[in-house]
Amino acid sequence: MNSADLGRRVGVPSTALFTDQYELTMVQAALKAGTADRRSVFEAFTRRLPEGRRYGVVAGTGRVLDAVENFHFDDEMLAFLRDQRIVDGQTVDWLADYRFSGDIWGYPEGEVYFPGSPLLRVEGSFAECVLLETVILSVLNHDSAIAAAASRMSAAASGRRLIEMGARRTHELSAVASARAAYIGGFHSTSDLAAGFRYNIPTVGTSAHAFTLLHDSERDAFQAQVDSLGRGTTLLVDTYDVAEAVRTAVEIAGPELGAVRIDSGDLLLVAHRVRQQLDELGATETKIVVTSDLDEYAIASLAAAPVDTYGVGTQLVTGSGHPTCSMVYKLVARARSADPADPVLPVAKKSLGAKSSRGGRKWAARRLDEYGVAEAEVIGTGEVPQELADRQLLVELVRGGEVVAREPLEAARERHTAARAGLPMSAMQLSRGEPVLPTEYV
Known part of the structure; x- marks a missing residue:
């Protein structure tokens, strides 16, 4: 190996x-x-x-x-x-x-x-x-707590994909250990490059609201991202008006648009509306990614929503209320x-x-x-x-x-x-x- x-x-x-x-x-x-x-x-x-x-x-x-x-x-x-x-x-x-x-x-x-x-x-x-007492316990207590939270979230997701994205919510070294533990517990990828480098965990990431705000218009931001990362990228659509953003995203990327990400609002309601809009625009294969302070209970509540991927941060890296075992x-x-x-x-x-x-x-x-x-x-x-x-x-x-x-x-x-x-x-x-x-x- x-x-x-x-x-x-x-x-x-x-x-x-x-x-x-x-x-x-x-x-x-x-x-x-x-x-x-x-x-x-x-x-x-x-x-x-x-x-x-x-x-x-x-x-x-x-x-x-x-x-x-x-x-x-x-x-x-x-x-x-x-x-x-x-x-x-x-x-x-x-x-x-x-x-x-x-x-x-x-x-x-x-x-x-x-x-x-x-x-x-x-x-x-x-x-x-x-x-060896302290080093053993510090590792096992932390990592097992994160893995248990990840496992519960994985069970609640029922096969849908999960992204670990909690690096900004914990110590920089804990972030790497958390990504590793989350992967064991059922997550599919991480946003943390150090975890990807050290443990060969798949990494993902595209852009934040700051990228949209940098540009003179949402259209300019989407165009720049698609030009750089391709039509299969994930566009963040809740900086301003979600419906208008989805329309613009499909106009620029076409039906080959990889995914849209929703990071605020009533995720259940917004996800249904976005799915309907994407289908009407011909982007039937475009995925929906939701983020925004999710935990296992929020993931379970979205079971009926047309969501393809969940991005989880704070609640995961803090053990979803139980940061130690x-x-x-x-x-x-x-x-x-x-x-x-x-x-x-x-x-x-x-x-x-x-x-x-x-x-x-x-x-x-x-x-x-x-x-x-x-x-x-x-x-x-x-x-x-x-x-x-x-x-x-x-x-x-x-x-x-x-x-x-x-x-x-x-x-x-x-x-x-x-x-x-x-x-x-x-x-x-x-x-x-x-x-x-x-x-x-x-």
């Missing part, structure tokens, strides 16, 4: 300081106590889905692998840690040689998940695993030494309330009903029941510190389509409700 298939990773900087200080101070204390090398198992999971969501979507796994691979401390970073007295000299020396050498298993990217699902299992020494990264098992023969024993937080956790290295499988539809997320420790052996969800991602599971972004996108199709039909409902699958512990 070439770099375009897997995403361009050239020039990726170190991710070692994408961490919280207490992870380094824990390493320092563990080194002093002689416990830093104890074999440990950490798991990333969420205790609940965002309110009203029926399923979650795993996204960011590929970026996590990049982050782990590039997690190392250079001389400038080590000098910073030393000069600011964040950790002592012994710890700085230990960090200078840091490279993750353990194993990582996880749900493959694009898979769906539910409360308690062990989305990522990280195994190695305590010190090398605990350092509240995933956590917890120690679930550890040995009493670094000896590989020393078994890892379950450990768990036992605090009162909703923040307790379940100990033990876990497996996960999805049980199907007699019709082949998913009916439960089954999680356990120890032996996997024979009837679930071929339904296990975790796959090997890193072995002995080496990434073993890179894949094209298209694979994650296709996996999500298949995973969502395997859920009960109620998973597609936008109304508030409980997770569509129960989580069963065995």
